[in-house]
Amino acid sequence: MNTMSWYPVFLREMLLFRRKLFRVGYLFSAMVVPMIYLVTFGLGLGRNIDVGGMSYVAYLLPGLVAMSSMNNSYSWVSSALTLNRHYFKTFQVFVLAPVSPSAIMLGEVFAGMVKGLFASLLIICTGFLFTGMFVTTLFFLVALLLNCFLFASLGVITGMLAKSHEDTSTYNNFFILPMAFFCGTFIPVDRLPAMLGTVVAMLPLTHTNILIRKTALDNEGVVSLSVLVCYAVVFFSIGSRLIRKYSE
Template structure:
């Protein structure tokens, strides 16, 4: 398995960085604040099937996994390219382009799942939120890899850090607020809801809110798997075309 050295390298870097409290909590701060603020402030006032706090906790879990999977991975790849100039070392190694992308994405997914576990632990401690269903568990694992692979592709594609902000502002932030994490997509205008329902985070939330394998959960899992494959394929293509500046 040629990806293992890359995965081990990324995990060793994560263990080194995690000693800093800022790094550990930076990816958790945003979803944690929303969970506590909305959970305490609106939890008893908003009516959603199964309770708003449980609904919100799953939405914050999805956001935490998305943000940590994408943002930390994209920053790591782009920083290695632009600032440390160390990314070319991977290209000179005997690891295939597929293995490099898979190893980095897998490490990003593990990092995202750790962040998601921390968010869900807080929800369980403060709000007594119940465990996830099987569709929810599979959905959150696939989501972690999807956004980590997307992070690799973006980190290899951007020409400067200012372009990273464009991706955050025009793609990640809209998904955060409109893909069913704070309220059901059905509450959106019909035309907007149809577009939003095709985005990966919408599939994540659909799986997290599902109690079992109904038609909607199966369709969401299939679409999320397709989007994950596309993100990974984009990462591999960008890796094959990568040239050091």
């Protein structure tokens, strides 16, 4: 197999993305929700709150990056793949082309990662404009890349399983939306009720939020890194298998 056979799939998505990139409406829609959270929670309610010895804004900003990278990496892939399968019928062209399922998976995942990283960059710039501070570390970058990869892979799984475009909203409401609020984006997980905290501790965004805030790799960081890698491998494997067995 050609090692670059994933590139045409990736390039197609990037050409479509470029058409939307400089539209004011797209840029505004990508920034408006995190900006609302930043102003309401960070600069409003959290003005006089400290979390673990840091200001609430400093705690919130990495969480917003993690949340935005999750939302955009996942939603772009899941929505596009569902539409391409059921309405535009372009996904069938990929399947019939001499391109392996893993190459299709890589192209879609890499495209989702770019969109997730772009949304994250907007949040970083917005945070810097609002607060004049934003510190990135090696662990921040590793967590961000893994987060984009695993949620883009999850987006492929959703896109392959969804029976209609409306199904993607159902999956989003059950899986993505709860993670955005309960997995350490806005408050530390240890402040949740014990039963809910146990469930949340198993979810991938929780470990992204842990790793993305680390300045040194301690035992907790090693566990979170390992969990994220495992999720990435499992989601990528399941997505590739669904593409391999696809028949419509």
